[in-house]
Amino acid sequence: MNKFYIFSIIFGALFMAGSALATVGGPTYISEIAISIADNAVYYKVHDGGGRGCPPIIHKIDLATLKDSEVKSCNQVENEYSYNDMQKYEQFIADIYQDLFYLGSVSLTKNNIDVKVEFLKENKLEGEDNWVISSDFRATITQDSKKIGEINFKGCAKDQPHVFEGYMIPDSDKMGILISNKGDCFEGGYLGESLSVIKGVTYYDKNIVRSFKTASATEPNTGNMVVYAGVANNGEPEAPAPEETATLDKNNNYILYIVVIALGLGLGYFFGRKRNK
Known part of the structure; x- marks a missing residue:
């Protein structure tokens, strides 16, 4: 086997390994959150920057059921429109948005809305205990406690x-909640955004903070909230549970006992030496 042949094998192996490790992830942004009065639904676009290369996909949230669905999935778009027919798909999107009204965000704080996030669990790659691919969280949203x-x-x-941002749905008790964060741990983590609708909201302040959501990361502003799991929105840690409080008090008592004993021994030693002199 000559050296050129060996070199060819090594080069081919490295090339295939490099291809296998190529970037296939990317950020996911939400844009153009709008409402259809006729359909009683909220529409928005999802821009998936993953390696598949899907065009913007339109989602629809039925305000009667709060169910989220894709108007056309990525598979449907690929089957119905060729690469050269993307203008037709863009026209399809334009036709849907023609009679829609864009929703703006409002201040969560001024509407007495609070958000607390709970960390649930880590999701690890099968067979790899040290490889976390994502984590599950739960947000609890309250208004007036x-x-x-x-x-x-x-x-x-x-x-x-x-980051949590609230979009006012006019003439209703519903609100769109946008969540923007590092959505997974793949290749160090990519930004991900999602939209849900909650009900039972009272609007105390209807002033618009953001009038139009673009396909970009949601930056902190005067209307949204930056929340950490287990931390209140004012930046202070949440109050510990009663069991945790009892444990902390017990530990503090132990520390106090140790300090008192050490101080007593020190004073005894000092006065003992002084007396012997």
Whole structure:
């Protein structure tokens, strides 16, 4: 076997390995959140930056059932429109949005809305205990200290931030909740966004903070909230459970006992030496 042949085998193996490790992930953004009065539904676009290369996919949330569905899936778009027919798909999107009204975000704080996030569990690659691919979280949304919604969503790390933004649905008690965060741990983690609708909301402040959601990361602003799992929105840790409080008090008592004993021994030693002199 000559050297050129060996080199060819090694080069081919490296090329295939490099191809296998090529980037196939990417961020997911939500844009153009709008309402259809006729359909009683909220529409929005999902821009998936993954390696598959799907065009923007339109989602529809039925406001009667709060069910989310794709108007056309990526598979349907690929089957119905060729690469050269993307203008037809863009026209399809334009026709849907023709009679829609864009929704704007409002201040969660000024509407007495609070969000708490609970870390649920890590999801690991099968057979790899140290390879976390994502984590599960749960957001509990309250208004005037009353629970009005609960949303399960994905993230990466337990201590990562999550941005929550509320979109006012006019003439209703419903609100669109946008969650923007590091949505998974793949290749270090990519930004992911999701939209859900909750009901039972009272609008105390209807001033619009963001009038139009673009296909980009949601930055913190005066209307949204940045929340960490297990941390209240004012940045202070949540109050521990009664059992945890009891444990903390017990530990503090032990520390106090040790300090008192050490101080007593020290004083005894000091006065003992002084007396012997």
